[in-house]
Amino acid sequence: MRFLPLIWSNLRRKKTRxxxxxxxxxxxxxxxxxxxxxxxxxxxxxxxxxANRLIVRHxxxxxxxxxxxxxxxxxxxxxIAAVTHQTWFGGVYQDPKNFFMQNPVIPGEFMAMxxxxxxxxxxxxxxxxxxxxxxxxxxxxxxFGWKIGDKVPIQSTxxxxxxxxxxxxxxxxxxxxxxxxxxDTTALFFHYDYFDEARSFWTGQVGWYTVRIDDxxxxxxxxxLIDAEFENSSAETKSEPEGAFVQGWAKQIGDIALxxxxxxxxxxxxxLLVTGNTISQSVRERTGELGVLKAIxxxxxxxxxxxMAESCLIAVIGGVLGLSLAWLLTSRGDPTGGMLPxxxxxxxxxxxxxxxxVALGLVTGCxxxxxxxxxxxxxxxxxx
Amino acid sequence: MxxxxxxxxxxxxxxxxxxxxxxxxxEIHVLRGVNLQVPSGEFLALMxxxxxxxxxxxxxxxxxxxxxxxTVSIAGxxxxxxxxxxxxxxxxxxxxxxxxxxxxxxxxxxxxxxxLPLLLTHLSKAERRKHVETALEAVGLQHRAxxxxxxLSGGEQQRVGIARGIVTDPTLLLCDEPTGDLDxxxxxxxxxxxxxxxxEHGKTIIMVTHDPHASARAARTVYLNKGELTREPKx
Numbered sequence: 001m002r003f004l005p006l007i008w009s010n011l012r013r014k015k016t017r018x019x020x021x022x023x024x025x026x027x028x029x030x031x032x033x034x035x036x037x038x039x040x041x042x043x044x045x046x047x048x049x050x051a052n053r054l055i056v057r058h059x060x061x062x063x064x065x066x067x068x069x070x071x072x073x074x075x076x077x078x079x080i081a082a083v084t085h086q087t088w089f090g091g092v093y094q095d096p097k098n099f100f101m102q103n104p105v106i107p108g109e110f111m112a113m114x115x116x117x118x119x120x121x122x123x124x125x126x127x128x129x130x131x132x133x134x135x136x137x138x139x140x141x142x143x144f145g146w147k148i149g150d151k152v153p154i155q156s157t158x159x160x161x162x163x164x165x166x167x168x169x170x171x172x173x174x175x176x177x178x179x180x181x182x183x184d185t186t187a188l189f190f191h192y193d194y195f196d197e198a199r200s201f202w203t204g205q206v207g208w209y210t211v212r213i214d215d216x217x218x219x220x221x222x223x224x225l226i227d228a229e230f231e232n233s234s235a236e237t238k239s240e241p242e243g244a245f246v247q248g249w250a251k252q253i254g255d256i257a258l259x260x261x262x263x264x265x266x267x268x269x270x271x272l273l274v275t276g277n278t279i280s281q282s283v284r285e286r287t288g289e290l291g292v293l294k295a296i297x298x299x300x301x302x303x304x305x306x307x308m309a310e311s312c313l314i315a316v317i318g319g320v321l322g323l324s325l326a327w328l329l330t331s332r333g334d335p336t337g338g339m340l341p342x343x344x345x346x347x348x349x350x351x352x353x354x355x356x357x358v359a360l361g362l363v364t365g366c367x368x369x370x371x372x373x374x375x376x377x378x379x380x381x382x383x384x
Numbered sequence: 385m386x387x388x389x390x391x392x393x394x395x396x397x398x399x400x401x402x403x404x405x406x407x408x409x410x411e412i413h414v415l416r417g418v419n420l421q422v423p424s425g426e427f428l429a430l431m432x433x434x435x436x437x438x439x440x441x442x443x444x445x446x447x448x449x450x451x452x453x454x455t456v457s458i459a460g461x462x463x464x465x466x467x468x469x470x471x472x473x474x475x476x477x478x479x480x481x482x483x484x485x486x487x488x489x490x491x492x493x494x495x496x497x498x499x500l501p502l503l504l505t506h507l508s509k510a511e512r513r514k515h516v517e518t519a520l521e522a523v524g525l526q527h528r529a530x531x532x533x534x535x536l537s538g539g540e541q542q543r544v545g546i547a548r549g550i551v552t553d554p555t556l557l558l559c560d561e562p563t564g565d566l567d568x569x570x571x572x573x574x575x576x577x578x579x580x581x582x583x584e585h586g587k588t589i590i591m592v593t594h595d596p597h598a599s600a601r602a603a604r605t606v607y608l609n610k611g612e613l614t615r616e617p618k619x
Contacts, residue, residue: 002503009491292487295448296501296548297476299469378440378449381483 007309010282018314021278025318025360026325028271029353033326035260036349041334041342042256043246052216053113054223055245056209059236063088065205066235068196073229074211079222081214084109087195087207091154091168093144100140101187102154103207104195107135113210116179123148123174131194135174137185139333146172154188161198168198184342186334211239268360276364279311283368290372291380304373311365312358319357323350394421395555395588396445401454403440403611414440416611418454427582427589429602436608438592439560445590446479446558447471459555476504480549484561486541488533488548494520495529498547505552519547523577539570546577550587557581559591563598575601 011018056074058064065087074083086103093100107128111119119127119135127133136146146152150172160166170190178185196203213222223239230237283290290303298306330345403415414437422428432438443449444456447463456464458478466474480501488497498519502512520526523543533541542562549557559578563571579601581587591602599605607614 002509005496006489006492006500006503009489009496013491288487289489292481292483292489293500294472295446295475295481297472297504299472301469302472302504376449378443381443381448381487 003306003309007306007313010286010306010310011314013282017278017282021275021314022318022321024274025271025315025357026322028267029319029322029357030326030329031267032264032353032356033323033330033345033349035264036353037326037330037343037345039256039260040344040346040349052213052219053242054211054213054219054226054239055242056211056226056237056239057207057245059227059238062208064235065202065207066209066237068204068206070209070230070235070237074209074226077222077225077229079213079215079218079225080211082109082113082212083209084113085192085206085209086110087192087205089154089159089195090157092157093152093154098144101184102134103187103189104192105189106192107189110189113212116183117176117185118179119174119176126173130171130173131191132169132171133173134170134188134190135176136172136188138175138177139185140188141172141175143186146175148172148175159195160200162200164200168195181344181346182342210242268356272360272364275311275315275360276367279307279314279364280368280371282310283307283372287375287380290375291377294375294377295381300373303375304369307369307372308362308365311368312361315357315361315364316354319354319360323353323357393423395424395426395459396420396422396590397455397457398441398445399455399457401441401444401451401456403437403444403449404452414611415444415451418608418611418613420606420613422588422590424588425582425586427579427587427601427603428591429599429605430590430592430608431594431596431599431605432608434594437611438608441608442558442560442590442592445556446481447475476501476552478555480552480554480557482542482545482549482557482559482562484564486533486538486545486565488541488544490533493530493532494525494536494544494547497533497544498551500548501552515551516547519551520544522550522581523547537570538566539573542566542570542574543577546574546581550581555588557587557589559589561592561594563593563595568597571595571598 056066056070058066066085068085071083071085074080084106086105089102089104091102092098107124111117111124123135127135134152141147144152151169152172153167153169156166156168159168161168170188176185192206211222211226213219219241223241226239227237293303293306294300327345327350330343334343398418398420401415401418402413405412405414418437418441420441430438430441440449444451444464445458447456447458447466451464454464455462461474463471463474488494489500492500495516498516499512502515505512507515516529517526520529523546525540525543525547528536528540528544533544536544542565546562549559557578562578563574566574575598578589578591582589582603589602591598593599607616
């Protein structure tokens with residue numbers, strides 16, 4: 001601590017240079033925060049509860065449907081504890097930009113399959129009792145100001161009713177919360193029976209099945225059994241763990257992890273060069289002063305630590321500012337209006353960012369510090 | 385205090401010292417068999433033309449460099465045999481340096497500059513502050529403690545440099561052309577201050593200078609010419 005004023009004073013020596021370097025680090029960490037939030041939104045929707053769940057979809061594509069009686073056949077397969085289904089409804093509320101997920105489900109089965117959705121028992125009973133009843137996640141309820149008892153019209157972009165209308169009316173009977181931050185609370189769920197009776201085509205067909213298995217260690221075996229059951233049928237299946245399914249969705253855009261890692265790699269490499277150059281230049285300008293410090297008794301190790309501390313201080317200040325700014329900006333929520341419901345900057349990525357800032361300081365300070373350490377005191381005093 | 389230097393009463397005991405620098409394949413003999421003894425409390429001036437080896441000798445005495453041959457003992461300790469790490473610790477305890485161009489850290493106040501050598505001690509913040517106050521008072525600059533070097537005149541900066549040199553109460557004060565960058569008036573003040581430190585506080589001072597006026601303030605003057613030490617200047 002006693003050396004802190006000296007380290008701090010050195011950073012204030014060329015204020016403009018320090019501020020510009022600091023800004024470049026801040027920008028890099030803001031970008032890191034944004035990319036972390038996007039990666040989280042695209043790949044982070046796999047809950048712990050999903051570890052023992054499989055998703056069964058049409059082998060060709062998720063947009064092709066499966067017969068509703070597959071449920072009965074799957075329930076007979078050994079190792080399967082429960083089966084339920086969902087179908088993509090693809091609706092918007094009032095305006096096309098008000099997009100969020102709405103799926104028809106069987107209420108009791110669905111809630112039993114998804115313990116990560118928290119719904120009061122009386123609201124579940126009300127939902128089961130009312131055919132046009134729907135439950136909505138807290139985020140969407142807050143977003144549109146919906147409350148229990150409201151009647152909301154949703155326009156489907158896919159499904160028309162038998163009367164030719166694409167507008168479906170639902171009664172909000174419940175608002176669910178998420179068990180943790182990773183739980184998506186933007187969706188709306190309504191009765192499959194209501195949906196199946198009212199839709200004008202493809203009745204008796206569902207989007208995909210969610211299957212709970214007895215033993216998550218046997219997921220691959222059970223998936224094979226399911227796919228074998230429907231082999232050579234008109235609707236063959238592809239079964240996979242829920243995590244792989246969610247990541248498969250994200251991979252339709254591209255390999256998110258690779259894309260973010262590539263962008264961040266390029267950004268941090270540039271920052272490494274910028275900061276490293278700043279510290280090197282700063283050390284070169286102070287050759288004489290470092291010689292004086294050594295003359296009055298500072299050891300090579302002292303000088304090494306001083307320069308490293310300087311580069312770490314600037315990197316950590318920039319990192320903390322950038323991460324805080326990223327947190328502030330991402331905490332305003334999904335910037336797409338519904339496409340990225342799990343958009344937030346996770347704490348684990350924030351901590352990783354902090355570690356990266358320390359590493360950045362160590363790496364950028366390493367060479368100038370060694371250079372300063374190796375200065376021969378008599379030589380450096382001659383250079384003044 | 386165990387060897388010849390201590391035994392003969394000299395605080396600084398330089399014996400048969402040679403210093404050779406290498407420039408490519410060429411050998412440059414900067415010091416040739418130098419012998420010098422400086423008793424404790426003496427104010428010694430070291431004169432000689434440029435390139436005569438004055439600063440090199442001062443660096444060897446101050447433990448900033450190692451001799452090619454010969455021995456350098458300070459208060460009985462063979463500093464030519466110490467490792468770089470131990471030399472740094474030894475310098476922090478025993479030597480104060482005063483430089484021609486003051487060499488203050490421009491981003492630190494006078495007070496912080498003087499405090500620098502104390503950062504290497506185990507003194508508390510309050511104790512360090514007390515030592516700094518005493519040193520600045522000794523050079524008559526306590527009222528300028530919060531000023532940065534750029535806000536001080538050359539003479540004042542050199543006085544801060546001297547305060548930094550004496551703040552740890554070193555055994556030896558080594559001054560390399562301390563008045564070389566000052567006008568006559570400011571130079572006289574600095575020389576007066578060094579004389580007082582030697583006379584009143586018993587400091588052993590070795591001062592490198594070109595200036596006969598400066599050397600006249602010292603108790604004794606020795607001359608270096610082409611790496612050899614003499615009692616009288618050579619033409």
